[in-house]
């Protein structure tokens with residue numbers, strides 16, 4: 080018996096009230112797409128088959144370097160996070176996997192945790208290691224680096240932690256390890272820029288050597304923060320260099336927020352795919368830096384252009400294309416459940432819009448240097464309102480047409496505020 084935190088009757092009643100309007104909108108969009116030679120039902124089927132993972136830490140309120148404002152009823156442990164992730168998937172139907180983070184999500188019995196997730200209809204995505212902060216009782220500090228530390232015992236500790244994450248991942252059905260290190264410097268001269276990368280590669284190779292045969296290791300680059308002068312794996316060039324050196328089952332993970340301002344991220348996607356090294360993508364949005372704002376909230380056009388490349392790669396897989404998609408954002412002022420539902424819808428919407436691009440017309444316009452036609456071909460897909468397709472896909476799979484209304488009327492968060500322990504105040508960057 081599946082565990083459903085939101086009453087299915089509530090979803091059914093709400094959907095019944097919205098069904099006629101959705102039918103009308105879906106039929107209208109269907110007629111429009113038919114004139115373009117596109118079957119709306121086949122696009123909707125692709126939408127039904129598409130999914131993005133949610134991060135366990137995203138279920139809680141995030142924070143900044145300055146403060147965190149807790150939400151009454153927010154989750155305080157992995158069990159409560161799973162319950163919230165189940166709500167997100169129950170209403171939206173696009174987020175069947177949770178990406179856990181260790182040691183934040185450590186438990187005694189991982190077989191039981193896997194069963195607990197399965198009862199919610201959830202599985203586990205990539206496991207994330209953490210060598211960017213110290214834990215109580217830890218022998219070595221990561222204050223001046225982890226995998227690239229100048230201290231051998233610290234590097235060893237970081238290697239062992241990553242291997243422990245792989246072992247936990249095997250118990251919960253994961254097949255990927257995401258490695259992001261905060262290693263870097265805050266002062267010119269603080270470390271040798273070449274030798275620190277050598278140390279990182281040497282330690283990362285030890286993690287790679289422990290990778291099970293059917294696993295992938297994904298390297299996530301980030302330009303700055305917590306290190307503000309230099310980061311060891313700062314950009315996609317460093318990431319690609321490292322992934323190529325480490326081996327075939329090491330790939331690059333692109334996080335939308337981890338670049339210098341105005342960088343052409345869709346081009347990075349195309350380049351990494353060409354090299355057979357696009358392992359995954361972290362979705363979020365930003366205005367100034369790595370803001371971790373909700374996906375599609377600031378620049379939905381950029382998100383669409385990224386998906387245009389991802390769909391192009393999907394159609395031309397070359398040596399293989401199986402990227403791990405995950406939402407990776409910090410919800411500082413909203414209910415994380417609402418933010419992740421909104422973000423998953425925005426991301427799926429960009430995927431569906433990218434599916435609508437007339438690829439033959441685009442390629443023809445590109446090859447004949449018809450600049451305006453190429454641009455207008457892309458733009459036509461971007462400007463299509465695909466919300467009826469997404470809503471129809473949700474309705475058909477038991478989700479909610481109007482997920483926000485159903486979620487609020489369920490009073491889920493209010494109930495959790497009564498049941499759960501309060502989260503403490505304090506800074507809480509995630």
Ligand SMILES: [Mn+2]
Pocket residue numbers: 299334361407
């Ligand atoms: Mn990320």
